[in-house]
Amino acid sequence: MNNEIPEPANLRFLRRLVTVLTATMILGLLTIVALFVIKFMGPVTARLTLPAEISLPAGETAQAITQGTSWIGVVTTDESGVERIHILNLDGTPRQIVNIAP
Numbered sequence: 796m797n798n799e800i801p802e803p804a805n806l807r808f809l810r811r812l813v814t815v816l817t818a819t820m821i822l823g824l825l826t827i828v829a830l831f832v833i834k835f836m837g838p839v840t841a842r843l844t845l846p847a848e849i850s851l852p853a854g855e856t857a858q859a860i861t862q863g864t865s866w867i868g869v870v871t872t873d874e875s876g877v878e879r880i881h882i883l884n885l886d887g888t889p890r891q892i893v894n895i896a897p
Contacts, residue, residue, distance in 0.1 A: 846887035855879070866890060 845867065851857060855871040858878070862868070867883045878895040 844885070846883075846885065849883065849887050851881065870895075 844862070845860075849857075849867070849869065851869065851871055852873075855873045857869050858872055859870040860867065865885060867885065867887075869881045869883065871879050871881060873879075880893040880895065881889065882891040882893065884890050
């Protein structure tokens with residue numbers, strides 16, 4: 796004699812649903828990890844190339860630096876707290892100075 800109680804249909808559906816959802820989440824997570832690896836393992840195309848020396852006016856301290864296609868921008872602060880952006884050519888020669896208003 797078989798004394799096992801048959802599994803109700805709702806419980807069987809729920810068990811299969813949980814299994815399918817678990818497999819879907821695992822595949823989604825593996826896809827996201829693979830996309831991150833593919834994206835970040837590629838070659839770095841842009842490099843920050845600075846001249847050997849950048850001269851700033853006396854009393855100014857560099858706070859940040861960025862590079863465009865044909866220029867370098869250096870954000871500076873002087874002793875009185877005035878901020879300026881120095882735009883330089885790629886060889887380090889001055890091109891423009893922009894005062895930042897408070």
